[in-house]
Amino acid sequence: MDRNAEGPRTGSLPDGEGRSRAVAEAVASVLRRRILDGVLEDGDTLPKQDVLLAEFRVGRTTLRQAMRILETEGLVTVRRGKIGGAVVHAPRPQDAAYMFGMVMHKRRVPLEDLSLALRSLEPVCVGLCARRPDRDRAVLPELEAVHDEMVRHLDDGAVYVRATRRFHEAIVRTCGNQTMQILLSAIEELWGRQEALWMSKGLRETGRTTRLxxxxxHAQLIELIAAGDEVGAYRLAVRHLEGAHAFPLSTHGSHPVEAGERTSADKGTASAF
Known part of the structure; x- marks a missing residue:
């Protein structure tokens, strides 16, 4: 690996007490690059504190600052105790969704705005699924499995909603375009967070007839994708999402998007450094 590509060389970091945040950011930059480049994989553990101190020739305070930067970005979780250490996390669409949510929350972006973005982009993914020559293997089995779960839980609104969300996530995940997967996965995740907030606030469930x-x-979408009908699948997806979003938008459309709460898994534990 090209060490120069990582950022500052180990020996180039200045020493001394009261070092600035810029030094901590330089240390974080080197470690971040190793994570993003795959030198450190998801689930790996960073070297022990003493090893990092020796490598970067910095003090404990600076190393703690660097770890806090990486924790804030969701790239590491620092554990306490005998099995302590910093566990590496590969960036996920959920992380982007939370950041999107905070920006939108701050700007007071209404739910109808988020809905329009999702309704405009997800049908493109449906069309891409229908275009895939390997859709029989890479798309249909997953969609059919989730659809079967939806049908089994038509009488349980909460379970049905979660299965529906997984169906739409599966469409994005299997569309075959990585940029759309990353972007739409974040938007789908953020929409799902809004659904969870509505349910927690007592939004009434749709009736069984609507769920059916x-x-x-969804079954028709699967048929069109199976037939390779890209245009037909796209058009049905547009109509389907318009109808599916009409219910929450009728009561929550003008409400601002909420970031929601990060889970302990998202945030990691308090730093042991």
Whole structure:
């Protein structure tokens, strides 16, 4: 690996007490690059504190600052105790969703704005699924499995909603375009967070008749994707999402998007450094 590509060389970091945040950021930059380049994989553990101190020739305070930067970015979780150490996390769409959510929350972006973005982009993914020559293997089995779960839980609104969300996530995940997967996965995750907030605030569930209609449209989408009908699948997806979003938008459309709470898994534990 080209060491120069990582950032500052180990020996180039200045020494001395009261070092600035810029030094901590330089240390974090080197470690971040190793994570993003795959030198450190998801689930790996960073070297022990003493090893990092020796490598970067910095003090404990600076190393703690660097770890806090990486924790804030969601790239490491620092554990306490005998099995302490910093566990590496590969960046995920959920992390981007939370950041999107905070920006939108701050700007008071209404739910209808988020809905429009999702309704405009997800049908493109549906069309891409239908275009895939390997859709019989790479797309349909997953969609059919989730759809079967939806049908089994038509009488349980909460379970049905979660299965529906997984169906739409599966469409994005199997569309075959990585840029769309990353972008739409973040938007889908953020929309799902809004659904969870509505449910926690007592938003009434859709009735069984509405849920059945949604399941039938999902079945039609699967048929069009199986047939390779890219245009037909796209058009049905547009109509389906318009209908699916009409219910929450009727009561929550003007409400601002909320970032929600990060889980302990998202945030990691308090630093042991």
């Amino acid at each position: 209609a949604g399941a039938l449209e």
